[in-house]
């Protein structure tokens with residue numbers, strides 16, 4: 530099977546170290562909710578096929594439970610990589626001179642931090658495939674997007690051949706869709722170790738709230754986890770100020786306080802529209 534280089538990143542690495550992952554030297558602020566927008570206009574895939582493949586690629590990184598989340602923000606009409614405050618993913622018919630199908634470009638307004646990232650998938654001459662198809666001569670969108678999301682998050686190419694961040698893959702391969710220990714080690718180095726889950730609730734009907742505190746470069750990060758709330762949405766308060774209004778009742782939220790130092794903060798989570806609330810005090 531022929532191998533090909535999948536993507537060009539904005540920095541070409543002259544020499545890859547003998548082993549392991551390579552951080553780009555820039556990343557999203559720890560705790561970021563990273564919204565990506567998708568222009569699903571493609572020469573052969575339906576919107577559903579494209580969005581499903583991209584969602585699965587994002588989930589592969591999200592499920593690590595680290596201090597970031599990739600979230601679909603909505604449709605886009607982007608056709609170029611431009612610094613416009615939005616992270617767009619789109620197809621292009623322009624055949625790349627270097628033959629590479631896919632590229633990620635990160636933008637930065639502050640040294641060391643990514644605030645926007647665009648991903649371009651060139652469908653000329655490459656043929657992209659959805660998850661419900663059998664690829665015979667091209668590339669699965671999910672395969673390349675899992676790799677490109679690694680760049681978007683702040684990883685460069687790895688020299689470990691089994692890694693998702695390895696620069697080469699084969700036609701119709703699927704091996705990048707599950708992360709390698711090297712990828713996990715790399716992304717953990719940027720976004721912290723995952724927070725251990727709270728102990729099991731002795732009474733599964735009682736609403737619970739746990740807040741785990743951490744610091745990155747001195748800045749306070751709170752990981753808020755709740756369970757057994759029954760509404761579709763919850764409201765979250767920090768020190769009696771509403772910080773998340775009607776956010777999804779999905780069990781967790783990351784609060785990036787943007788402050789340093791020690792002390793205490795009181796968190797409260799309420800079922801939206803009811804009087805059911807649970808509070809806890811977080812200590813730094």
Ligand SMILES: [Ca+2]
Pocket residue numbers: 610611612613614615616617645646647
């Ligand atoms: Ca953009």
Ligand SMILES: [Zn+2]
Pocket residue numbers: 535536537538676680686696
């Ligand atoms: Zn790449």
